[in-house]
Amino acid sequence: MGVIAFGGAATLVTARFALIRSRAEREPAIRVPRFDVPLKIPAVLEPSRRTATQDDYDIVQSEADQEILPGHVTKIWGYQGVFPGPTIRVRSGHAAVVHQTNRLSVHTVTHVHGGRTPADSDGFATDMVMPGETRTYKYPNQQRASTLWYHDHAMDRTGENVYRGLAGFYIVEDDEELSLPLPKGDCDVPLVLQDRRFNMDGSLMYDTFGHEGIQGDIMLVNGVPWPRMEVSTRKYRFRILNGSNARPFQLALSNGDPLIVIGTDGGLLAEPVAVRNLPLAMAERAEVVVDFSRVPVGSKIFLMNTRERPERQQLMRFDVTHRESDNASVPSRLSDPGFLSRPASVNTRTWALQRSFSMRHGLPPFVWTINGKHFDPDRSDAKVPLGEIELWRLRNEGAGQQLHPAHVHLAHFQIVERNGKPPLAHEKGWKDTVALEDGEEALVMIRFEQFRGRYMLHCHNLEHEDHAMMSRFDVV
């Protein structure tokens, strides 16, 4: 922090806040060992009942004590009392029925992010499940193989609910994908990246007034701080999810090897793309293959976030501990994504993510809006005809140097243009979230199928979302 002017009360408050923040950034409240704790893989949830057409799952949302930082106990809010929640693995075309019981002291809403879900099961922000209640969510899973996730979506408190633990993987498999020679079993590894801040007593520190977005100083992968993972000299498939409330990533390997991107939010790409730097905004997923087969045994390779200062880049470490032959491969042709073709005439809509000035809540004087409006669950901002292709212009109208990952429920989209140019190589697949830096714009082609009803579109900085950067649209 540079010069501090003692001009008035507001300046003083700002200056003091900045001081606290920079000190906290320099030294984490609790000292945590790095690259010492082994990576954990979230358990796959077993169905409680199985029939020919559907699997039923029972999930209890509860508070629990979990040792996240070695030697400390943290109270978390978790699906089945664990952070992150158990992984739900489903087959395309085979329905999942999830009975969610809320044993927490706050209301919750559960949403499958990237799911093609009927409106009454999609987790509309006001479809609250109160403490003690159970709600049944039905997921038809009529969609291609993809790495989705389920997380809380309660109006005004999504950020805190997710921060305290309410998030897990939801993985859809299909025959096409299973027939490919990609790494499988123990070599198919989900990784959720989350940052958190802890108090000295081990509790999670969440600032409910932090409308800019809450970031932490401790990096968790699958709920483990700066973990290490033992690997052998072969290929691995990593399903990487940015599950942070407000921290974007740019992923890279410390040995300079490429990340071979095979999939996006909505499943496999048509063909793999090797990249050295992979941006991953909040809620985005990237499926990558990493090939350790030419790496000498004994090597230690870091997964890095190159958006950070050098001393904060390392996220986790791969220790190459043993030699193993590799029968997996990455085919040059992965899948037919079934892309849409652009019709001669098409309806276009613009969704502008903005910071607006308003005295609606008194202080602070600015709010996050879409097309100048705050979220109102009773107001529909668009009526979109079922089955019709539309072009949506999603843009970050700036004022604040903030990244806004724009997310649309119900349908995946194709990015047609990013800032008037073709999309980035690794974005040429189905997406449900597009990262928009200050002033950026994405033109996407979208078509809603299967279900009518009310859905949401919002920024996936969860604190922006909670501060009303959300719209309701209706598929009619």
Ligand code: C2O
């Ligand atoms: Cu990841 Cu509206 O959600």
Ligand code: CU
């Ligand atoms: Cu979603």
Ligand code: CU
């Ligand atoms: Cu935002």
